[in-house]
Amino acid sequence: MKAREIQIQNHMIKKKPYYLPVGDEVELFTAAYEAKIPVLLKGPTGTGKTRFVEYMAYMLGKQLKRKKGLPVITVACHEDLTTTDLVGKFLLKGEETVWMDGPLSTAVKKGGICYLDEIVEARKDTTVIIHPLADHRRILPVDKKGTVIEAHESFFLVISYNPGYQSIIKELKQSTKQRFIAINFDYPDKEKEAEIIAHESGVDKKTAADLARIGEKIRHIEGHALTEGASTRVLVYAGSLIKKGISARRACDVSITSLLTEEKEVRRAINEVISAVFPG
């Protein structure tokens, strides 16, 4: 079998991740976890979805009295992702054929959160594999072995997608979507975003508030010119560079302006926003 690359991260969240709730997402996720209803996180890039999953894994693990939180297995989905990548395959080892679990079957057996990032990128025949796992059955059929795995008590399925990128062809099937509850992620308000920037980058409160103001203003030109506004992530990056001694204008240039668009007019508009907040 041809070697395939699949991006997986499997880790225990040992330290409490910093996460600032922006709405009722913590309560919703906790209730869904307890009711065993899988969760779909929807929202633009860099708005804290991954951080939130890590935070919830830590918090729910504590609730379950697990010292190190729940493990999180993250799979970055792409269009070549197959059910074999997720569920597992037989491998030839010397004379023997051995079975190797995929990330999904590992999480289903051992428990913890399986986070399928950008699920909509995967082909529809791959996504349907999660259907029996995502409803009351909580089972994963392993066709190649002719077996079925019952999900571990603590297994929890979380998927994410960014509606902004998607064409109609790439929409999730209704039969997939309607097995989840959807929690919407968006940019936090200015005050909360400034708090996040200050915490994550270490800049002082005033600089963090200025960066948050830039973020908000750029998002207002978004509708006309940009596919997506400046995310909290890029504002944190700008803050981190400022903290390292780069001038505020230059930091914003390399972490915000140069990334958001190639269009001169739009860049000019972004630069105006930045220079109004950080004049020279």
Ligand SMILES: Nc1ncnc2c1ncn2[C@@H]1O[C@H](COP(=O)(O)OP(=O)(O)OP(=O)(O)O)[C@@H](O)[C@H]1O
């Ligand atoms: N509510 C929040 N609390 C704490 N940090 C946040 C929050 N929102 C955003 N961040 C910061 O923004 C960064 C990016 O967030 P994250 O990687 O979770 O985004 P994402 O929504 O998963 O993005 P993508 O869709 O591209 O994977 C985080 O590393 C963190 O520094």
